[in-house]
Amino acid sequence: xxxxxxxxxxxxxxxxxxxxxxxxxxxxxxxxxxxxxxxxxxxxxxxxxxxxxxxxxxxxxxxxxxxxxxxxxxxxxxxxxxxxxxxxxxxxxxxxxxxxxxxxxxxxxxxxxxxxxxxxxxxxxxxxxxxxxxxxxxxxxxxxxxxxxxxxxxxxxxxxxxxxxxxxxxxxxxxxxxxxxxxxxxxxxxxxxxxxxxxxxxxxxxxxxxxxxxxxxxxxxxxxxxxxxxxxxxxxxxxxxxxxxxxxxxxxxxxxxxxx
Numbered sequence: 001x002x003x004x005x006x007x008x009x010x011x012x013x014x015x016x017x018x019x020x021x022x023x024x025x026x027x028x029x030x031x032x033x034x035x036x037x038x039x040x041x042x043x044x045x046x047x048x049x050x051x052x053x054x055x056x057x058x059x060x061x062x063x064x065x066x067x068x069x070x071x072x073x074x075x076x077x078x079x080x081x082x083x084x085x086x087x088x089x090x091x092x093x094x095x096x097x098x099x100x101x102x103x104x105x106x107x108x109x110x111x112x113x114x115x116x117x118x119x120x121x122x123x124x125x126x127x128x129x130x131x132x133x134x135x136x137x138x139x140x141x142x143x144x145x146x147x148x149x150x151x152x153x154x155x156x157x158x159x160x161x162x163x164x165x166x167x168x169x170x171x172x173x174x175x176x177x178x179x180x181x182x183x184x185x186x187x188x189x190x191x192x193x194x195x196x197x198x199x200x201x202x203x204x205x206x207x208x209x210x211x212x213x214x215x216x217x218x219x220x221x222x223x224x225x226x227x228x229x230x231x232x233x234x235x236x237x238x239x240x241x242x243x244x245x246x247x248x249x250x251x252x253x254x255x256x257x258x259x260x
Contacts, residue, residue, distance in 0.1 A: 001029045003081035005124060007063060007116075008090030009044060010035035013137060013185060016212040017087045018044060022052040024216050025084050034059045034068070035090070063090050063116035064108065069123060076127055083127045085219075087135045088117040088159075093152040106151045113155035118162065130174040133219050136163045138179040140227065156181075160225070167224050180215045182206055182228045 004021050008014030010033075018033060031054055033041050038060035045056040057075075061068035091113045094105050117136060128134070139153075142160040146153030160179045167177035184205045211228045218226035 001079060001081045002027060002084050003030045003032060004028055004085040004087070005032040005034065005083060005120075006087040006089060007034040007120065008137075009033040010037040010040035012089075013180075013182075013208050013212060014087065014089035015040075015044060016208045017089055017135070017216075018048065019051075020209075020212050020216055021085060021087070022048065022054050024220070028054055028084065030055045030057055030081070032057045032059065034061065034063065036060065036062050063120070064111045069119060072120075073123060076123065081127055082129055083124050083132055085133045085135065086121065086124050086128070087137075088120060089135075089137045090116065091137055091155075093149065095149045095152070097148055098150050101151075109151050109155055113152075114158045114162075117159060121166070125175075128175050132175045134163070134166070134170075134175065134177045135215065135219055136177065136179050138163065138181045140181050140183045142179075142181055164224055176219070176222045178215070178219045178223055178226055180211070180218075180226045182211045185211055 002025065004025060006014055006018045006021070009018045014035065018031060021031065022028060031048065033044060033056055035041055038058070041058045041060055045058060048054055048056050059068060059071060061071065092109055094101055094109060098106065121134060121136075136159050138159040139156040141149065141153040142156035144153075160181065163177050163179035170177060185208050186205050206228055214228045215226045
């Protein structure tokens with residue numbers, strides 16, 4: 001049974017991945033949709049059934065709670081799916097200095113963005129085979145430290161580093177890993193995280209459909225990192241070649257302006 005699994009599927013980039021994956025894998029049997037909002041997942045299931053006729057299995061659960069993993073492991077062991085694609089899109093953020101942020105918010109970011117992503121990946125790996133893909137949602141925030149969003153940036157750096165290393169580990173098995181690193185995207189993310197820092201970043205806001213289309217194109221090409229837009233490509237290059245002191249100064253300058 002050829003299966004794709006998408007987390008954060010109820011909205012934003014996760015929803016777009018769920019909508020576009022059937023065009024990427026035309027012989028999929030099922031898509032497993034994971035998110036907290038059961039109503040939105042039901043709406044998405046109806047939409048996907050109508051558009052592509054694919055069967056959707058819903059898991060309306062919180063990835064920071066253990067129950068979802070017991071449920072998934074039970075179904076994985078019983079159904080033994082051939083997971084062709086795993087999309088770890090669930091995530092959260094907080095655009096505020098650490099000193100002004102709630103401790104539970106900060107640790108919750110690490111739990112969802114890093115721990116849950118790692119847990120689910122490990123759980124699914126035994127059911128992935130030659131040609132399978134893992135897509136991990138990182139961010140352009142992974143390219144350099146993010147004053148004003150320090151923990152969020154650090155979690156995305158983890159996702160990027162983890163993805164690149166995991167891709168090397170799985171190369172002999174021909175399982176490919178892509179870290180998706182967009183800049184700001186027009187989704188509900190900022191309703192909880194707060195406005196993106198800096199006016200320039202607001203102007204660079206991308207549409208989720210275009211970001212996902214580019215990501216799936218890069219996944220098809222087996223690229224390790226997918227970056228949407230020339231500006232974010234430039235940011236990635238600059239972060240690689242600029243001295244740490246200069247990078248830190250520039251990022252602090254950008255974020256200080258937005259916080260005052």
